Amino acid sequence: MCLAIPAQLVSEPNDIQMVEVDILGVRRHISTMMAPAAKKGDHVLVHAGFAIQIVDEEFAAESLAMLRQMGIKTAEDLEAEAAELDAAEAAAAEVLAP
């Protein structure tokens, strides 16, 4: 329930708490009534034309770093993966054969 996407404030909110935000280069005016502390440069979560929260970017970076750490592979993993890749390639070659 409820799509909300990160968007960046491109200016300071005006006197009625409206502000332009950027979503991958797309611009739209949204309200910061629900996130009154949001200022230019902040990322916010936007839902139905409202900023519902300022995104904690530091937290985001930390949690990504932590999760990346879990994904670091051992030599054994790499070997298993290479074998898997070979098998997939062989299967693909079979499909492509006339």
Next chain:
Amino acid sequence: MRSDRILLAHGSGGTMMKELIEDLFVAEFGDESLKRMDDAAALDLPAGRLAFSTDTYVVSPLVFPGGDIGRLAVCGTVNDVATSGAHPLYLSVGFILEEGLPVEDLRNILVSMREAAAEAGVRIVTGDTKVVERGHGDGVYINTAGVGALPEGVDLSGSHCRPGDVILLSGTLGDHGIAVISTREGLSFSTDIRSDAAPLNHLVAAVLVAAPDVRCFRDPTRGGLASTLNELASASGVSITVEERDVPVHDQVRGACEMLGYDVFQVANEGKMVVVVPAEQAEAALAAMRGAPYGEDAAIVGVVAGSPAGKVYVRTAFGATRIMDMLVGEQLPRIC
């Protein structure tokens, strides 16, 4: 043209209609065949078979970033004819005008039709106009029909895809749909995205030379890539798998899709071509597309397999596989 607005009298068959045709349509299009003012155009045709297609254009707003209904009406039919492998030659144009339409707006539409036709190398040779009462149309509706010459031995069909074939796409997805929707009431957002409306007959011709065994061309217009590939998969009784990360999409189109909850595979295009070729000709076809106008971002995006027949899959950037389903009803922005 004395009036600055279209009036019902412009469709009445009398002197005002004559004025409209002479001062506007003939003057702007300037084709010899139109100048004769006959009811039918008499045309030279090369030997062999003809390709023939028609389409009707309805768009709101009439002018959008990167194009207008006129450019759309020429490019759309040129592309439809071109998908058969034919060289488009002649177009007919039928207008339904709404009473009150500013003549200047109509003139601008005609100019962009003339320019698109010149770019495609086709002639607008015959036409018709009707005027409807104010409130009974959205300014302008346009129908175009096109005829093209089909080279000897060319027999393309969406039912010709075979396991092992490769799917190519001529450029970025979703530009037209996002450019148009960005102007709609209640959704207004701004982007630099422009409609991709473009004639692709030169690109098609280049691919035909480079990859003579091409199975088919399709332009993924309404319903987007999802509809096109599902149609191909059913017609050929094959399955298709698209690599999500290989599909070119502008960042701003991605952004707009995120915001509105759209699936970019279902967003309309007006200047893109899907090409299916045997694997061994894929690289040659790709190089030909990249060297042709409007093909610089072309990419190999997927492959054809035998079964399950009629299914289209997306391998997500994530390595998982899901179905690429067709749009149901109209595309609506969602918050959920």
Next chain:
Amino acid sequence: MSQLLDGFRDPDVARGLVDAIRETAQSPCTLMEVCGTHTMAIAKHGLRGLMPETITLLSGPGCPVCVTANADIDLAIEIARQPGVVLATFGDMMKVPGSYSSLSAEKADGRDVRVVYSPLDSLSIAEREPDKHVVFLGVGFETTAPTVALTIREAARRALPNWSALSLHKTVPGALRALVNDPDVRVTGFILPGHVSTIIGLEPYRFLADEYGIPSVITGFEPVDVLQGVWMLTKQLAEGRAEVEIAYGRGVSAGGNPTAVAAMEEAFTAVDAEWRGIGVIPGTGLALRPEFAHYDARVRVPVTPPAPREIKGCQCGDVLRGVLLPFDCKLFGRGCTPEHPVGPCMVSSEGSCAAYYRYTDYGKD
């Protein structure tokens, strides 16, 4: 920006989590994603296929469109039928069938129904068209309700005489309590809705862990977020803990968004609400407070819709409670498809049936 989106869609990050989940989820468990946006994300990114066999993912009642009662859709339709009324709403609502019709069918019949992206956009319509009365149809949970509350405040600020809101808003925690009290429902862990929690924080879910001993994790919507939520749940289960945790720290703080909650409380009061397929759940509806009667469509455009009618054979209620998988409904893919939906779960793009139908190979898995 791209880090905030793409970082949490990074396959390399996901791989580590998938391995961790496989390792941790040794014994069978049933996890319910309460929120429809989770159902969509799981389907769209193909996450179901990455789960070990020990994990069953169930969809819950968190699609606001799906749980809107027939009678409420009928009411909105009746309002749209009144002369001079413009009904503005989110795109999600257009195709939802009521007892006899839908808003898109009404639009085809000439009613003035318009889709907006933000409730604020409906105020602009009212300003531009002063001879019309614009009714904004508000649906959604705690994420959306404050946006409508603040739009009401803004309408008052602009002293708009020709705008009102029809609130069909609902709240989540009470529905979860009803769900865990239902003997048919067997859930070993809850994937809690990220953006509802952005507003209400962690506290309102505490009872799930404390009273019912069910591990619960507030989860975001990118694929990495969902996997992290699942991993944290399997970890709690493996360690025999039951807590409410947050796996979406960049978007949710434990205290929620007090400004939004205050706005919601200023405009709305809790009432009983009917959830489609589930029944009346006490205190889970949001009605406009009497002091905002001037902006309440129920007061401004009083109508009496025809008696509601339930759909025969539709098992959406069981699907919404997680008792039945969409595949197992008698109508799924046969009488009921996205083109010709019988029940709301097939209509909404985030409805669990539609998500299963669109994105999974239901014939095979």
